[in-house]
Amino acid sequence: MVRPVLLVDVDGPLNPDAAKPYRRPAGYETHRLMTPRWEAAERRRLRAWGLPNKRPKPLRVWLNPAHGAALAALPFDLVWATTWEEDANEFLAPILGLPPLPVIAWSDPRPEPGGGVFWKTPEVVAWARGRPFAWVDDLITDADRAWVEERHRGPALLHRVDPKVGLTAEDFAALADWARSTGAAEGGGGERP
Numbered sequence: 001m002v003r004p005v006l007l008v009d010v011d012g013p014l015n016p017d018a019a020k021p022y023r024r025p026a027g028y029e030t031h032r033l034m035t036p037r038w039e040a041a042e043r044r045r046l047r048a049w050g051l052p053n054k055r056p057k058p059l060r061v062w063l064n065p066a067h068g069a070a071l072a073a074l075p076f077d078l079v080w081a082t083t084w085e086e087d088a089n090e091f092l093a094p095i096l097g098l099p100p101l102p103v104i105a106w107s108d109p110r111p112e113p114g115g116g117v118f119w120k121t122p123e124v125v126a127w128a129r130g131r132p133f134a135w136v137d138d139l140i141t142d143a144d145r146a147w148v149e150e151r152h153r154g155p156a157l158l159h160r161v162d163p164k165v166g167l168t169a170e171d172f173a174a175l176a177d178w179a180r181s182t183g184a185a186e187g188g189g190g191e192r193p
Contacts, residue, residue, distance in 0.1 A: 004132035004155070004182055006076035006175065007104070007124060010084050010092060012138025015061045016166035024062050025165055031095060032058035035087045061092075062166075068096030070172050075179045079104060081124060081135060116143035122151075130154045132182050134175055138163035155182050 011017045016025050024030055034056070042056035071078055080088040080103045089100040104127050110119045121144045124135055130153035140160040148156050157178045161167055 002131055004076050004134060004179060005079050005128070006071070006074060007079050007081035007133055007135040007137075008071065008101075009135075009137040009139075009161075010080070010082040010088055012163035013136045013161040013167050013171075014063060014067060014092070014096075016163055017062075018138070018163035019062070019165070025064075027064045027066065028062040028166070029065060031061045031063060033061050033091050034058045035084075035091055037087060063092065063095055064166065065096065067167055068093075068098045070167075071096075072098060074172070074175055076134065076175070077102075081120065081137065113147065115147075116141060117147045118144050121147050124148075125152045128152065128154070128156070132156070134159060134178055136161050136167065136171065136175070 008014065016028070019025050038059045039056050043052075046052060046054050046056065078098070078101050080101050082088055083106065084092065085103050085105060088103065092098075093100060104123065106120070106123060111122050112119065113122050118137075118139050118141065120137065120139075124133070125148055132155040134157040136159050138161050140158045145158050148158060157175070159171065159174060159178075161171055
């Protein structure tokens with residue numbers, strides 16, 4: 001059987017960006033990152049506010065260092081499914097102890113599937129091409145699950161992660177259980193945070 005892929009979003013699952021400001025969740029560390037895209041966006045905002053000479057503020061990212069090993073221990077091939085795209089490999093993978101991972105490159109402009117379907121969903125299905133996949137994201141809804149069920153030929157798990165807490169031991173257990181149910185976890189598994 002083909003090993004399933006785990007499509008990993010960053011903001012929400014790995015970076016619980018909806019948590020209360022200044023109240024970092026337990027187990028997470030604060031990182032201040034200045035990716036080229038973030039810096040360009042900050043400079044545009046500062047110019048629009050009439051502050052073109054003000055220094056851009058780095059992006060605050062909360063990451064749990066145990067998540068890298070926990071993801072790598074799952075019986076999946078890992079793939080970034082995030083708007084961070086290649087920046088996830090450059091800025092986040094080293095912090096998490098992950099090797100560079102394949103990246104889904106999103107279309108520009110973004111698709112507009114309608115019906116409450118998340119813009120990433122059609123691109124995820126097109127990228128997977130029938131391969132079994134699990135996808136962790138904080139914006140997944142039942143509309144996305146229905147869309148995937150109608151259009152994806154292989155097994156799929158769309159697993160919503162609470163962006164206030166990020167990935168939990170229960171999320172890792174659900175992913176491992178699903179992989180086992182597809183037959184992909186023969187001898188797989190590992191430690192979970």
